[in-house]
Amino acid sequence: MSPLITGEAVVLELRPASFAARSLGLILDVVVHSALLMAILLAMGAARDELDAAAAGALTLVSVVLCFVIVPATVETLTRGLSLGKLAAGLRIVRDDGGAIRFRHAVIRALIGFLEIYLTFGGVAIAVGLFDGRCRRLGDIVAGTYSLRRRVPVEPAIVPVTPRHLAGWAEAADIGRIPDALGRRAAQFMRQAPRMSPLSRSGMAAALATEMSGYVAPSPPPGTTPDDYLAAVLAERRIRELRRLGAARTESNRIGERLHRLPFTAARDS
Numbered sequence: 001m002s003p004l005i006t007g008e009a010v011v012l013e014l015r016p017a018s019f020a021a022r023s024l025g026l027i028l029d030v031v032v033h034s035a036l037l038m039a040i041l042l043a044m045g046a047a048r049d050e051l052d053a054a055a056a057g058a059l060t061l062v063s064v065v066l067c068f069v070i071v072p073a074t075v076e077t078l079t080r081g082l083s084l085g086k087l088a089a090g091l092r093i094v095r096d097d098g099g100a101i102r103f104r105h106a107v108i109r110a111l112i113g114f115l116e117i118y119l120t121f122g123g124v125a126i127a128v129g130l131f132d133g134r135c136r137r138l139g140d141i142v143a144g145t146y147s148l149r150r151r152v153p154v155e156p157a158i159v160p161v162t163p164r165h166l167a168g169w170a171e172a173a174d175i176g177r178i179p180d181a182l183g184r185r186a187a188q189f190m191r192q193a194p195r196m197s198p199l200s201r202s203g204m205a206a207a208l209a210t211e212m213s214g215y216v217a218p219s220p221p222p223g224t225t226p227d228d229y230l231a232a233v234l235a236e237r238r239i240r241e242l243r244r245l246g247a248a249r250t251e252s253n254r255i256g257e258r259l260h261r262l263p264f265t266a267a268r269d270s
Contacts, residue, residue: 028085073110112139
């Protein structure tokens with residue numbers, strides 16, 4: 001997976017497309033573009049018979065550039081990295097920082113793609129993609145883009161639960177001073193903890209618990225592990241936030257009902 005670090009120092013795991021998925025999407029795009037070229041050449045067949053060899057060659061060259069360069073670049077620009085082949089394979093072209101591609105990225109990919117895909121029958125694209133960590137072809141490397149998997153299985157949400165022996169302490173603890181950024185980092189750790197190695201998990205849990213202890217009072221009961229401490233604080237924080245949102249919603253509904261009952265007064269004539 002490809003890590004992307006946001007401005008809040010949160011690491012997002014983006015999954016580059018596999019070589020097989022990229023190959024499938026590329027083959028479908030080549031078929032579509034080739035079919036479009038054949039349709040244009042057949043439609044211009046009658047006109048080509050009336051032209052000399054130079055004009056017919058120029059017309060054919062324009063058709064090739066249109067189908068293999070202009071159309072792919074335009075489609076990827078308008079759809080922000082999609083095409084028929086990529087839609088079928090569940091892929092999208094994005095920048096190296098995870099953002100949507102722009103016109104210049106699409107043009108670079110299309111121009112170099114004409115060389116590495118059509119003029120070399122895909123040989124250059126295959127050779128480069130096999131030795132690149134994200135299966136990028138030469139056009140992606142030059143443009144600063146790569147292919148991202150759009151169809152990623154949704155992971156079940158992990159809701160922290162207060163350990164039973166810490167329920168009384170968590171209800172009475174003062175946790176309102178915890179910074180939102182620290183709360184998000186702790187919540188992200190809880191989601192990723194099952195996939196971490198035991199050593200990394202214990203070290204990060206201890207570091208987060210130590211940092212969070214400066215904003216929580218009183219201290220937890222002796223013998224509380226960092227994992228249980230984080231789970232109790234995050235669970236209680238979530239419960240209190242849900243209560244606060246529920247109270248705000250109730251108050252909003254009450255005010256709305258009061259406003260609805262107010263008699264209608266006509267505007268005074270000026």
